[in-house]
Amino acid sequence: MPDAAMPEATTTERTSTASEPLIVARGLDKRFGAIHAVRGINLTVRAGEVLGFLGPNGAGKSTTMRMLTGFLEPTAGSVTLAGISLQGNPLDAKRTFGYLPEGAPGYPDMRVEEFLRFIGRARGFNGDGLTRAVDTVMDRVNLGTVRRQTLETLSKGFKRRVGLAQALIHDPRILILDEPTDGLDPNQKHEVRELIRHLGTDRAVVLSTHILEEVEAVCTRALIINRGEIVFDGTPDDMDSKAPRSVSKNRLDHVFRSLTTKDTAEDATRRVARSLGVEVKGASR
Amino acid sequence: MSRSTTRRTRVFTIFRRELAAYFNTPLASVFLVIFLFLSGLFTFNIGGIYDRGQADLRPFFQFLPWLFLFLVPAISMRLWAEERRTGTIELLVTLPFTVTDLVLGKFLAAWAFATVAIILSAPLWFTVTWLGSPDHGVIIASYVASTLMAGAFLAIGGCLSAVTKNQVIAFVLCVVACFLLLITGLPAVQDYVSGWAPREAVEALASMSALFHFDSILRGVLDLRDVLYFVSVIVAGLACNAWLIQWRKAD
Structure with missing residues (x-):
């Protein structure tokens, strides 16, 4: 070596x-x-x-x-x-920082949009700013089609993208x-x-x-x-x-x-x- | 970069998410139905509320601790065990929250949910009011006692939920802990202990019992010492919970 x-x-x-x-x-x-x-x-x-x-x-x-x-x-x-x-x-x-932990964990009972709104609130967003941040990030990683689905129903690929979205939401x-x-x-x-x-x-x-x-x-x-x-x-x-x-x-x-x-x-x-x-x-x- | 947040908004963010978790799953409806069914069963069939010829809610409140013994751990068991199992604890503790925010938010959500269940028993109150003229002061004090007892059990259960990723283990540990907290006040246990222990020890044991303080409030006097007892159990449970999460978050 x-x-x-x-x-x-x-x-x-x-x-x-x-x-x-x-x-x-x-x-x-x-x-x-x-x-x-x-x-x-x-x-x-x-x-x-x-x-x-x-x-x-x-x-x-x-x-x-x-x-x-x-x-x-x-x-x-x-x-x-x-x-x-x-x-x-x-x-x-x-x-x-934004962090995507190993295996992209998320709450199975939450809908994609609901989950991202929770993360957004944790990051200090509220009101219109929160809605804007969630929409922007969903757009960025193409989550629009599954926004109303619960996390447990998502495919592995979508789950990973939700994980990325939560890491990126506060830019x-x-x-x-x-x-x-x-x-x-x-x-x-x-x-x-x-x-x-x-x-x-x-x-x-x-x-x-x-x-x-x-x-x-x-x-x-x-x-x-x-x-x-x-x-x-x-x-x-x-x-x-x-x-x-x-x-x-x-x-x-x-x-x-x-x-x-x-x-x-x-x-x-x-x-x-x-x-x-x-x-x-x-x-x- | 995320904006700064106040303690209140952080706790409220967790509180919202936790309360939503109860209602997102069948847990809330199953729990509420079973709680109301069992409390009704105890009050009418075993407590014999009609046969007493007295307009009060004693039969209801008397059985409540024993109902709580099995139902409250069902609320608290998921609090941390579920986070550990799904790995979301890693997400949660790397978000801008302090451990205190997380512990408080989760506890308050569970407590609020338990309080909703207790409030849903209010029709019993309306019934005895309609049938006679109960002592509303005693009933209000008893409701406060019930809420405090649920809070104490939840604080213990939340703490024990943090030691495992298995909800069943969290449930069993909590039932055992709450059982011990109740039985030290039972006359049978008191009699047994008074056979050989000094009187001071017996009294100390009795004053450690949740049942002792619960019954004392049920008699209609909202004594500060009894309230303080439940508040200290809650504070101790939450402190222990925070300590466990702070030092054992990744285990």
């Missing part, structure tokens, strides 16, 4: 974009009992950046996002959102989206990516995904996390260039695999077992 993939804390604070930092996480650390899920992550995301958050399942993506939004208390470290400390002033800090400067395109069909994926790219021009967007083409399609920056540590931080082009020339297809997949399948004693054993199994076909990794 190339050692250049381990960035120093300073490389995360890239100064190439002069815009203000909207998300600043310092030494973010989370332990669940014996499990050390996130290990002292430093992260700065500026306006105009769309950060693709990558990593194998259980690497700490959702845990990190949950600490950025205040759902989980970090064991150590701090989060500052648009200059407001999440620990010091949680109420104001929570006003700065936040920071968007934190946990797998925003999961469960969408190719057309819907395309639409959501267009929307995110458009939103990302003047906001800080953090999105997690398993789909590597998504990083190429919408992200200005990719960040790979493995075992709770950042193992890559750069542009999608940087990531591509890390793959050897001989690899012609799925180059990002190749880089992802080489960065996230670290050799530990345990892994080595597993790999040996696997290579014994595939040796017959002559395939090697």
Whole structure:
């Protein structure tokens, strides 16, 4: 594994974009009992950046996002959102972002419009302003046809869009989206990516995904996390260039695999077992 | 960016959504029908309101704590367990609310719903008024006591609902907790304990009982100590609830 993939804390604070930092996480650390899920992550995301958050399942993506939004208390470290400390002033800090939690949860008994009006009120809208905000956001993610339906009757794609709508309703400067395109069909994926790219021009967007083409399609920056540590931080082009020339297809997949399948004693054993199994076909990794 | 909000509008936003949740689902209608049916059954068949030859609502209020024992946990069990199960708790605590806003809004909605159920029993009041001349002061005090008792049970139930994502567990825990709170005031329990415990301990135990304070108000005196008892149970339940959500929101 190339050692250049381990960035120093300073490389995360890239100064190439002069815009203000909207998300600043310092030494973010989370332990669940014996499990050390996130290990002292430093992260700065500026306006105009769309950060693709990558990593194998259980690497700490959702845990990190949950600490950025205040759902989980970090064991150590701090989060500052648009200059407001999440620990010091949680109420104001929570006003700065829109958040789509993993699985896009919503109240099954509520109608789409009713649900968005609730979120809008929570965000401080009322009267005509509330109606306008709800109409605008429903228009933006194409929810007009299901506005009177209850959330439990919606398809997975519509549910995800309702989740996006609630995150966008107050036009936040920071968007934190946990797998925003999961469960969408190719057309819907395309639409959501267009929307995110458009939103990302003047906001800080953090999105997690398993789909590597998504990083190429919408992200200005990719960040790979493995075992709770950042193992890559750069542009999608940087990531591509890390793959050897001989690899012609799925180059990002190749880089992802080489960065996230670290050799530990345990892994080595597993790999040996696997290579014994595939040796017959002559395939090697 | 969202605008600033006051504590009142935040609590009211949660209150509205929670109250709507009761009426969006069959829970509200099922609950109200069963509550009115059972309270009628107790009052007329078991309480024998006609046979007493007295125009009052004692038979109704006397059975109310036992009816509440099973019906109030049915209102409170969903408060947090449902949020945990569906994952909406993550949405809720990352919106610009404080934990106090959430706990208060949810509790007040559940309490308002219980109060609606209690008020719907008013036809009984009209009936005894029509049949004779009841002591309205006693009846009003009894209604206040019933509402306070429902509030105390709901605060306990809300708190216990926050410990699990399973509504059935939340229900059972709440029934047990409320049962214990009631029986320490029963004469049978009092007699049993007075056999071996010092008198002060027996009195302390009795004063811990919701039934003791409920009966005391039912006699027609709205004593500040009795009101204070229910208010403290509510405050303690809500504080414990807030603590559980603050430190155990993701579990």
